[in-house]
Every structure is written in structure tokens, then in C-alpha cells.
Amino acid sequence: MTLKTKGISSNIISPIVGRVTRMPSNNDGVSILLVDDDAGVNYFDRHSGVLSSLRYREIGNIPQVHSIPNLNHLSEGDIVVINSDGVINTLYRVNSNHNSILVTERCNSNCLMCSQPPKDKNDIEYLFAIHEQLIPLIPKDCIELGITGGEPTLLGSRFFKLLELIKEHLPDTEIHCLTNGRTFAWNNMVRELEKLNYQKLMLGIPIYSDYHALHDYVVQAKDAFNQTIRGLYNLAEIGQRIELRIVLHKQTIPRLTKLAKYIYKNLPFVEHVAFMGLEYIGYTPHNIDKLWIDPFEYNNELEEAVEYLSSFGMNVSIYNSQLCVMPEHLWQYARKSISDWKNEYLSECNQCTKLNECGGLFTWNLKKYSTRIKALT
Amino acid sequence: MDNLPVKNTRKFKTEEHYNNSSSYHLLPFRFHRITSFKEVLVNEIGDFLLVPIGTAKAIITKSFTRNQNEELYGDLMANFFISETPIPELLDVLAVRYRTRKSFLDYFTSLHIFVITLRCEHTCHYCQVSRVNKDIDAFNMQKHHIDAGIDLMMKSPNPDITMEFQGGEALLAFDKIIYAIERTKVEASKYNKNISYVICTNLAPLTDDILHYCKNNNILISTSLDGPDYIHNQNRHRPQKNSYELAIDGIRKCRETLGEENVSALLTTTALSLKYPFEIVDEYYSQGFRNIFLRPISPYGFATHNDNKNKYETSTFLDFYKSALGRIIEYNLQGKFYREDYASIILKKVLTPFPVGYVDLQSPTGMINNVIVFNYDGKVYATDESRMLAEMNDYTFLLGTVENSYEDIFYGTKALELSEYWLNETLPGCSECAFQGYCGSDPVFNYATQGSLVGFRPTSAFCQKNMEIIRYLFELMDSDKRIEKIFKSWIVGRT
Numbered sequence: 001m002t003l004k005t006k007g008i009s010s011n012i013i014s015p016i017v018g019r020v021t022r023m024p025s026n027n028d029g030v031s032i033l034l035v036d037d038d039a040g041v042n043y044f045d046r047h048s049g050v051l052s053s054l055r056y057r058e059i060g061n062i063p064q065v066h067s068i069p070n071l072n073h074l075s076e077g078d079i080v081v082i083n084s085d086g087v088i089n090t091l092y093r094v095n096s097n098h099n100s101i102l103v104t105e106r107c108n109s110n111c112l113m114c115s116q117p118p119k120d121k122n123d124i125e126y127l128f129a130i131h132e133q134l135i136p137l138i139p140k141d142c143i144e145l146g147i148t149g150g151e152p153t154l155l156g157s158r159f160f161k162l163l164e165l166i167k168e169h170l171p172d173t174e175i176h177c178l179t180n181g182r183t184f185a186w187n188n189m190v191r192e193l194e195k196l197n198y199q200k201l202m203l204g205i206p207i208y209s210d211y212h213a214l215h216d217y218v219v220q221a222k223d224a225f226n227q228t229i230r231g232l233y234n235l236a237e238i239g240q241r242i243e244l245r246i247v248l249h250k251q252t253i254p255r256l257t258k259l260a261k262y263i264y265k266n267l268p269f270v271e272h273v274a275f276m277g278l279e280y281i282g283y284t285p286h287n288i289d290k291l292w293i294d295p296f297e298y299n300n301e302l303e304e305a306v307e308y309l310s311s312f313g314m315n316v317s318i319y320n321s322q323l324c325v326m327p328e329h330l331w332q333y334a335r336k337s338i339s340d341w342k343n344e345y346l347s348e349c350n351q352c353t354k355l356n357e358c359g360g361l362f363t364w365n366l367k368k369y370s371t372r373i374k375a376l377t
Numbered sequence: 378m379d380n381l382p383v384k385n386t387r388k389f390k391t392e393e394h395y396n397n398s399s400s401y402h403l404l405p406f407r408f409h410r411i412t413s414f415k416e417v418l419v420n421e422i423g424d425f426l427l428v429p430i431g432t433a434k435a436i437i438t439k440s441f442t443r444n445q446n447e448e449l450y451g452d453l454m455a456n457f458f459i460s461e462t463p464i465p466e467l468l469d470v471l472a473v474r475y476r477t478r479k480s481f482l483d484y485f486t487s488l489h490i491f492v493i494t495l496r497c498e499h500t501c502h503y504c505q506v507s508r509v510n511k512d513i514d515a516f517n518m519q520k521h522h523i524d525a526g527i528d529l530m531m532k533s534p535n536p537d538i539t540m541e542f543q544g545g546e547a548l549l550a551f552d553k554i555i556y557a558i559e560r561t562k563v564e565a566s567k568y569n570k571n572i573s574y575v576i577c578t579n580l581a582p583l584t585d586d587i588l589h590y591c592k593n594n595n596i597l598i599s600t601s602l603d604g605p606d607y608i609h610n611q612n613r614h615r616p617q618k619n620s621y622e623l624a625i626d627g628i629r630k631c632r633e634t635l636g637e638e639n640v641s642a643l644l645t646t647t648a649l650s651l652k653y654p655f656e657i658v659d660e661y662y663s664q665g666f667r668n669i670f671l672r673p674i675s676p677y678g679f680a681t682h683n684d685n686k687n688k689y690e691t692s693t694f695l696d697f698y699k700s701a702l703g704r705i706i707e708y709n710l711q712g713k714f715y716r717e718d719y720a721s722i723i724l725k726k727v728l729t730p731f732p733v734g735y736v737d738l739q740s741p742t743g744m745i746n747n748v749i750v751f752n753y754d755g756k757v758y759a760t761d762e763s764r765m766l767a768e769m770n771d772y773t774f775l776l777g778t779v780e781n782s783y784e785d786i787f788y789g790t791k792a793l794e795l796s797e798y799w800l801n802e803t804l805p806g807c808s809e810c811a812f813q814g815y816c817g818s819d820p821v822f823n824y825a826t827q828g829s830l831v832g833f834r835p836t837s838a839f840c841q842k843n844m845e846i847i848r849y850l851f852e853l854m855d856s857d858k859r860i861e862k863i864f865k866s867w868i869v870g871r872t
Contacts (some may be wrong), residue, residue, distance in 0.1 A: 110387050118387070211451030213396035213465075220389060226466045233470060255451065263453055265424060265730045266470060287389065311865055312729070 001089075001341040007051070009066035009086035011061055015126075016049050016082045017091065020074050030137060032080060034071050049082055049302035068273055079137050081130050087186035091134050098339035099138075100146025100176075101131055103162065107151040109170045109180050110137050111206075113291050115282040118150055128158050134335040142170055153189065160192045167198055174200050178245075181205035182224055184231030194238040202271070204243045205232065208252050210262035229266070236269045243272040251324040253298045260305035264312050273309055275302060276337075277320030280368035288368070295325050296372040302326070306333055323358045325370045331357075338362055351375035396443070398461040404471075406458050408433040409811035413852045421479035422474040423726060423814040424456045427855055474730060476789060478814070481734030481747070484535035486787070488736060488748040490761055491519050491526055491557060493542045494550035495753050499579060500614040502647075511752050522755035523557045525779035529751075530561075531568045532783040538565075541575040541599075543761070545753070548582040551590075558594055575599055577643075579613065579620065580627025588634045595639075598631045602642040602664065604650060612647050625664065632665070643670055651693055654701035662708060662715055664668045669705070670718035671698055691838045695845050706853075709863040714868040723847055724813045724869045736760070738817035738843070740807075742799035743772070745792050755779045759795060762821045774821055795820060798830040806834025812847045 018032035027033075027046035035052040044050055050064040053071055065086050072236060079092035092099050104127060105116035123354055145166065153159050166175060179219070181203065183189050205228065209215040212225035231259065235242055244263060248292060263273060277295060278284060278326070284291060302318070310316045310333070319337035326334065336359040345360045352358065352375040405419045411427065418424045418433055428449070435441035436459065445452040453459045457471055465471065467847030495516040497504070502857030518526075530538060540561060542554050558574060565572045574596040603609040606621040613620035631640040642661070644650075650657060661669040677821065701717070708715040722735045736743025742757035751757055755778045758764040774795070776786045786792070800816040801807035810816070822839050834840045854861040 110389070112389065120387075209451075210455035212454060213392070214451065216395040217392045219392075222395060223466075229467055229470060233473065254448075258452065258455065264472065268730060311869055313869060 002070075002073035003074070003341065004068065004090070005068055005088050007065040007086045007088070008056065009065045009082070009084055010056065011064070012049075012065070012084040012086075013080060014084070015130055016063055016169070017130055017137065018080065018082070019137055019160070020078050020080055021047075021076060023076075031208060031240045032045060032082065033115070034074060036071060051080075051082070057164075064307050073184055077139070081134075081136055086119060092138055094139060096340055097143050098146075098341065099142065099144075100148050100339075102148050102150070103127055103131065103152045103159075104150040104154055106154050107149060107155065107180075108182060108221065109151065109224060110206070111283070112218055112220065112251065112287045113249055113278055113282070113284045115284070116148070116150070119280045124155055124158065126156050128155065128162065131162060132165065135162075136169050138170060138173075140170060140172065142173045144174040144176060145170065147175065149178065150154075151180055151183075152177055153179050153183040160196060163201065165196060167200070172200075174202070176202050176204060176243075178204045180219065180224070181231035181286040182221075182227035184234050187228040187234065190231075190234040192237070199241075199355065202241045202243055203235065204245050204274075206245045206247065207259065207263070207267075208246060209255050210259045211255060213303055214251065214255065232267055232270075236267075243253045243274060244270050245274050245276060247278060248293075248295070248302065249278045250293045251290065253293055253301050256298070256301040256306060257304045257308065260308045264309060264314065268312075270314075272315045272317065274317045274319050274337075275306060276318075277365075279320065279362050279364065281362070281364040282313060285368075292368070294372070295321060295370045299326055299330075306330060319359070320362065320365075321359065322361065322370065322373055323354050324352070324374050324376050325372050332357060336360075344347065346373060348373075348375050351377075353377055386520060394435065396447075398443075401439075401443075401453075401459040401461055402463050403437065403464060404457055404460055407809060407811040407813065409848065411848055411855065415809060415855060417851055418458060418782065419811045419814060420457050421814075422457070422471060422478055424458060425727065425851075426452055426458065427851065471537060473479055478732055481732040481739065482741065484537070486533045486543060486747060486749055487535045487537060487734075488539045488743075489520065489526070489530045489533070490541045490543055490748065490750040491523070492750065492753045492764065493523075493547050493553050493557070495545040496549045497546040497583060498549065498615065499546065499620060499712060501612060502614065502689065516545065516753055518553055518751075518753045519755070520553075520556060522751070522753075522779050523553065524560065525755070527557065527561050527564055528753035529749075529757075529779060529783055529786065531564050531570065533570075536569065537571045537573070538567070539573045539575060540579065543577045544861075546579055546582060546586060547576050548578045548580075551582075551587055558596075558744060571640045572709060573597065577623060578627075580631070581615070581620065581623040583623075583627045583630060588630060591631075592634050598633075598635065598640045600628060600631075600640070600642050601645060602628070602661065603645055603647070603668075604653060605660045606652055608653055608657065611649055612645065620676065628664065637665070641668075642666060644672065646672065646694065646697065651697040654697050655704050658701050658704040658708075662713075666713055668716040668718055669701075671701055686737070691841045695842065698846065699849060702849075706860060706863060708867070710859060714866065719846070720850055720864070721867045723815050723850060724864050727847075727850070727866065728868060735817075737819065740799070740801040740813070740816070741796070742818045744799065745776075746799075749776075749786075751779055757781070759792075760821050762825065766821070766825060771825060795830070804831060804834075806837075806840065810844075812844060815847050816843050 018030045020032050021035050022034045024033060027049065031047050031053055032049040032051060033044065033047040035050055035054060044059045044062055050059065050062060051065060051068055051071060052066040053068050054066060056066045065082055067087060075095050077094040081089050081091055104124050105119040110118065207228060208218040216222055217224040221306055232242065278291060306316050317335045318333045318335055319335055321334060323334060338359055342363045343360050344363045344366055349355055354376045404420065406418050408416055408418045408845055410416050414430060415427050416430050416433060417425050417427050434519055496513065515852055547554065554576065561572055574594060576596055577599045580600050604610045609621040610618050628640055658669060702720060705715050705717050722733060722738060725733045734747055736748045748760055749757065750761055750764050751766050757776045757779060758767060759774040766773065767775060776791050798820040799818050801813050801816060804818055819839055820830045824830050826838060827833050854864060
């Protein structure tokens with residue numbers, strides 16, 4: 001799925017955020033006209049920008065990107081940002097329930113299996129300016145919106161400004177924010193969140209071991225475990241909704257049942273616990289020797305951890321895994337969790353009778369998957 | 378975009394970089410031998426580790442090091458047995474966990490027992506209170522005492538209160554129960570209390586009118602079933618020798634009218650019962666019960682006066698308990714849910730982080746903190762057993778009368794005096810016990826059996842019984858994963 005394209009820009013000084021349309025008359029000040037032919041040429045000046053697959057044409061001072069190879073990936077109402085270098089990023093897709101905004105690529109951890117390796121560049125101000133324009137344009141009936149990074153809380157006060165903006169413009173939208181929770185070990189961060197009193201906000205926080213040294217090793221940050229646990233306790237105190245996320249790999253499997261017990265004993269207040277298959281992207285290929293274990297081989301551990309938590313009434317899910325690899329009684333916990341734009345199946349899956357119920361694979365996991373995947377009949 | 382201050386590298390570091398602490402400090406924990414191979418370590422908040430014999434010693438003498446067994450080291454760190462800093466980094470987590478464990482204390486007294494009458498139409502040989510001719514009104518609770526008892530009950534800080542009617546045979550004074558409940562309903566709405574009503578009865582005097590009143594007022598029925606007829610009728614004397622038949626018939630009627638979940642039965646184990654663990658377990662199951670509470674008989678009241686029948690050795694009871702528990706586990710292994718309640722109370726403390734306020738097994742003890750007894754004569758006692766001692770003219774646990782002020786009864790000098798003895802954390806023999814957090818303290822039992830509120834643990838039946846049951850539950854769980862699973866099925870839910 002294409003989320004990014006590029007053409008030749010002209011008259012673009014700063015990034016422009018707008019809602020794309022193919023109807024020249026559909027102009028509301030934040031619209032960006034998509035042009036594939038010569039029709040509607042007279043309406044150009046009523047839009048805040050023009051994206052064209054045709055060659056350059058003189059249209060006064062109106063920002064435009066021309067000679068774009070293809071505009072087919074954009075649907076009416078999608079929200080894009082046009083950059084001065086001619087790059088067009090899709091920020092929001094109206095026909096998807098899997099929209100999320102990446103607020104920074106900076107991170108205070110450096111997880112062995114990070115799917116989106118951090119960059120030590122200050123992108124916060126630039127991205128914040130874009131998202132500030134984006135949020136008011138998102139349709140009010142948006143069901144769920146993700147916030148990801150990097151580590152979103154590194155935005156500091158902007159993190160709360162962003163949440164406030166979302167709360168104001170999208171009061172009915174469920175917000176799912178991925179954070180390592182470490183910064184909530186500090187009181188001022190929790191107090192800010194408490195002031196927001198944001199019932200629709202769920203924080204997805206990773207925990208990889210009950211043993212601090214192992215967690216710290218996986219996230220490659222000293223004292224991260226203690227900070228995350230303190231953060232979780234601070235968040236629980238203000239009644240923040242929390243999801244715990246556990247990535248399943250060679251480092252986390254040996255203590256998985258112990259981690260489940262730790263969660264029930266020490267963190268029973270969390271709303272959801274997600275066990276997640278490994279993504280073969282980002283740092284993972286580099287660290288694959290330290291991480292890879294065929295999902296089939298950790299079925300016993302996964303089963304014990306999942307059933308332990310579930311038997312005590314906790315809400316448990318399994319993400320990023322294929323039904324054919326796990327025992328049938330775990331199917332009830334398996335979710336179709338992979339966002340549409342990165343979801344694939346193997347060719348043999350087409351013969352599978354459970355295809356519609358199965359979550360399939362990440363596109364990038366087509367290069368690394370369980371040897372036990374087979375069509376169920 | 379400006380670059381951040383130079384961060385040299387994001388090169389990955391090895392495990393050793395993150396586990397380089399060379400020494401550890403001990404956090405408070407206790408230990409106990411479970412089998413000849415295993416011992417259990419239990420920390421201050423009730424989390425445990427089952428480890429090979431000798432592990433505690435190796436940790437305490439610091440001869441154990443991380444390099445010998447990093448998995449065990451991780452277990453000890455994660456479960457708050459050791460710390461790499463003198464004060465653990467996650468001390469606040471321990472504090473919250475401890476507070477959660479003791480949060481059954483948050484709301485103070487819940488269970489208010491009204492001994493509505495002392496009259497009974499049974500003449501059970503083990504009865505814990507005097508038998509009284511069933512027609513004498515002097516042994517009924519008088520209305521002004523009921524009123525005063527309700528007034529005290531409304532002063533409890535607890536928003537959720539259980540009002541339990543006992544006897545004698547409570548149903549013989551059903552008019553008094555109606556009076557008490559009607560008045561309580563009015564008062565409860567004034568004071569915003571949520572009241573659960575329970576009537577303890579042998580069901581012999583049950584009528585349709587009584588049933589309909591119970592139905593309309595959501596009253597729970599707690600009855601007695603001692604096993605098959607040849608045990609029950611032997612234990613519970615009636616001239617017609619039909620106690621069992623009346624109980625079974627009553628249970629059926631109660632279930633029909635009130636619903637299955639509103640009828641429960643309690644087992645009293647006598648010397649006779651101890652010979653029939655399987656038969657008793659089977660009887661409960663076949664009567665439709667999916668739980669049974671295997672309690673030993675209390676050594677109070679008439680019970681201590683009839684040595685031959687009732688003063689059985691603790692070990693005899695434990696044999697009975699283990700046989701019966703084994704039978705119950707067999708049912709579960711066949712896929713039939715069937716729960717033993719005493720084990721469930723202990724297992725909840727062992728396997729969950731949540732509080733368990735069970736009056737006979739808690740510290741601080743259940744008396745006053747969780748239960749209070751208003752006797753038929755207006756006297757207020759610390760526990761149900763206390764009033765039985767009083768029937769033998771021992772008023773040690775008499776706190777006053779219903780006419781006294783709430784403060785005088787609950788925070789008075791007597792209560793203060795008793796409070797010295799109700800924490801097992803501070804009792805000799807309990808303070809260093811691995812099972813402290815799973816067990817409780819019972820000054821009334823200590824006093825009744827050993828003549829001292831402190832008690833003497835080495836010969837205490839309370840101690841021997843609980844130590845062995847708790848140890849045995851650990852042994853069972855460790856011996857068979859299926860049993861651990863069964864035990865878990867008995868305690869699921871968070872209450």
C-alpha cells in the first residue's frame with residue numbers, strides 16, 4: 001500500500017496539510033485538488049494546493065506538485081501533507097480504521113526488536129506543526145486513532161497539547177497511544193495527564209520480563225524496568241486505562257509464565273494484556289540471532305501465560321500470529337491485529353478454510369515466518 | 378531540523394551490561410519445609426517461591442550468587458526477596474501490595490450477628506449453646522435490644538453490612554426476625570447501608586410463609602448438613618429422628634423458592650463424621666452442592682464437655698480433611714466442578730494479590746474488626762465463640778451491652794486490651810512463620826484451649842491444623858499441575 005509519493009514541487013514554502021478531492025467545485029479552504037486530466041482547470045485557485053499527474057502548468061502562485069507518477073492510492077477525503085521537496089505523505093485515510101500519527105522518531109529506549117528504529121533528530125516541532133493542522137481535519141466519526149513514535153511522551157508539554165487538541169476535535173474517537181511509560185515515573189507527567197481526564201485514551205505500554213535486567217537488556221536502557229513499573233503505578237493511581245504489550249521472542253519466552261504471574265500479582269489493574277508476534281522489520285533482521293524462535297516452539301509458554309491470566313479474569317489477546325501455528329483453544333484469544341496497510345497472507349493461505357478469521361502476517365514477515373504455517377482444511 | 382547533542386551510538390550492548398550488580402541485600406521473607414525436597418519462601422506480601430531445600434540458607438548466608446543460577450536470581454529479584462540496593466527500587470510497589478492485602482480492614486465491621494433466640498427444638502450432643510425449652514420467651518431477643526443492636530449496626534463505617542440471624546433455632550423466633558428486618562430496612566435507607574440478610578437455621582421449622590418472606594427480602598439461608606442420614610441424624614438429635622429428612626426437604630424448598638445460589642449448607646465435623654470423609658463429600662455433591670466447607674468442630678460450649686464424642690485429635694481431623702479433599706479433587710479431575718471452601722480461602726491468599734477477610738483466618742483477627750455478636754440477652758460479644766464461653770460463665774470476651782455507646786464497645790478498654798493479641802505478626806511462633814500471611818490469629822481459641830490470649834503455638838490445635846493444611850496445599854500443587862489448575866478454578870474472580 002502506498003502512503004508516500006513524490007512529484008516536482010512549485011510554490012511550496014512550508015508544508016501544507018489538506019484534504020484531497022477530485023471534484024474541483026469541492027473547495028473549502030483546506031482542500032487539495034487531485035488532477036489527472038484537464039477538466040476543472042478553472043477552479044485551481046480555490047484550493048490550497050494542487051497535486052497533478054500531468055506536467056507543470058502555470059497556475060499563478062498556487063502551490064502545486066506535478067508529474068506525480070500516480071494518484072490512485074488517494075481516496076476522496078484522505079488527508080495529506082505536501083512538502084516543499086515534492087514529497088506527499090498520506091496522514092489519514094478515510095477508508096481505514098487503522099490510522100495513526102507518528103509524533104516523533106526520537107526514543108529513550110533502543111529495543112532489540114524495534115520495528116521503527118529511533119532517529120536522533122529533533123523532528124518534534126516539525127511534526128507537531130503538521131499534526132496541529134491535521135487533527136481538526138480528521139472526520140469526527142473516526143473510530144480509533146493511534147499515536148505512535150518513537151516515544152511520544154518525549155514531546156513533553158506538546159504531548160499534552162496534542163492530546164488536548166484530539167480530545168477537543170475528536171471527542172468520540174478511541175485514542176490508542178504507544179509509549180514505554182518510562183516518563184510517567186515522574187510525577188509532573190502524571191499530573192498533566194490527570195488534568196486531561198481523558199477517558200478515551202488507552203496507553204499501550206510494553207513489558208518484556210519480570211526480571212529487571214532482562215527487560216533493560218531487551219529495551220537496551222538501564223533502569224527502564226523500574227521506571228516503567230513506577231510509571232504504571234503512577235498511571236494506575238490516576239485511573240489511566242492501560243494495555244500491556246509483550247513481544248514474543250527468544251529473550252522473552254523463557255520467563256513468559258513468570259511475567260504473566262508478575263502482571264497478575266503486581267499489575268492486575270491493567271485493562272488488557274497483548275502478546276504479540278515478532279515483526280521482521282526495523283532492528284529485528286539485524287538482531288535476528290538473538291530474537292528468532294519459531295512461534296510454533298513457544299506454544300507451551302504462550303498457552304500457560306495466556307491461560308494463567310485469563311483464568312484470573314484478565315483480558316488477554318494474541319496479536320500478529322497465525323491460527324494454523326497455535327493450538328486451537330488459543331484461537332479465542334487471537335485477534336486480527338495487523339493494520340490493513342501492512343497485512344499479507346501467503347499464497348497457500350488462499351486454500352485455508354480459516355483465512356477470514358486469521359490475522360495473517362505483516363508484509364515484512366513474508367521474509368521470516370513459522371515453518372508450521374499451512375492451509376487448514 | 379536541528380540535530381540533538383551528539384549521542385555517540387545506538388550500538389547494541391550485551392546482557393552483561395544490564396546485570397552487572399555484584400551483591401544483593403535481603404528483603405524480609407520467611408521459609409518453611411514443604412517436602413523432603415522442597416521448601417517455600419514467602420515474602421511480606423504473600424508471594425512465594427517453591428525451591429529446593431537449602432535455598433533459603435544459601436541466600437541468607439549469601440553463598441548463593443547470580444552466576445550460579447541466573448533464573449533463580451531473577452525470581453528472587455522479581456518477587457521481592459532480594460534487592461540490589463539497600464532500599465528496593467520498587468519499594469512503593471511493595472507498599473501498595475501490602476496495603477491491598479490488608480484492605481479488608483478498610484471499612485471495619487461488616488458481619489453483625491443477632492442471636493435472635495436461644496430456643497431450639499433439636500438436642501444435638503455437640504451444640505455450642507445451651508438447649509432451652511422451645512417455648513420460653515425469656516430466651517428470645519427483646520425488641521428494645523433488637524432496636525439498640527440495629528442502632529449500633531448503623532454506626533459501622535462499613536457501607537456493606539451482613540446481618541445474620543442465629544439461634545438456638547432462629548426460625549423459632551421468626552416474628553422477631555421480621556421485626557428486626559423491617560426496622561433495619563428503614564434505618565438502612567437513612568444511613569445509606571447496603572444490607573445482606575442471612576438466617577442460620579436447621580430448616581426444621583420452615584413454613585411457606587417464612588419462605589415467601591425470605592424470597593421478598595432476598596434473605597440467604599444458611600443451613601446445616603452433616604452428611605448422609607446416618608451421620609446427620611446421629612449428630613442432630615430430634616425426638617422424631619428426622620433432622621436429616623427435614624433438612625433435605627427444607628433445602629429443596631428453599632432452592633425452589635429462593636434459587637440455588639441463595640441456599641448454602643455448613644458441615645459440622647464430629648468424631649463420628651471423621652470416619653466418613655468420602656460419604657460426606659459424596660452426600661454434598663449428590664444433594665446438588667458444588668462446594669463444601671470442611672471445618673473442624675469448635676472446642677466451645679457443650680462440645681468440650683463431651684470428651685468421648687468430640688475431643689478428637691487434630692491429626693485425626695487432618696487425616697479426615699486430606700481424605701475428603703482428595704475425594705473432592707477426584708470429582709474435579711473427572712471434569713466436575715466441586716470446591717472445598719477452607720482450602721479456597723487459603724489458596725486465595727496464596728495465589729492472588731487480593732485481600733481475603735474471612736473472620737476465622739485473618740490478622741488482625743476477625744473479632745470486632747469484621748464481626749460482632751449481639752446476644753439474645755442484649756450482651757455484646759467479640760465473636761460467636763465468645764458467647765459460647767459466656768454460656769459457661771466465662772465473660773472474658775464480653776464487650777458490653779447493646780445499650781452501651783458504639784465507641785465504648787468497638788473502641789473501649791476491652792477492645793483495646795484484646796487488640797494486643799490479635800495480630801499474628803506480633804505473636805510468638807507466628808511472627809517468624811512462613812505461613813503468617815496466609816493464616817490468622819484467634820485469641821478466643823487460644824484462651825479457650827490454652828487459657829492464654831497469646832497462646833502457645835507448639836501445642837496449639839489452631840496452629841497445627843493450619844500449618845499442615847497450608848503445607849499440604851503447597852505439596853499438592855507442586856505434585857500435580859492438574860491440581861494447581863483445579864485449585865485456581867476454585868478461586869477465580871477478584872473478590
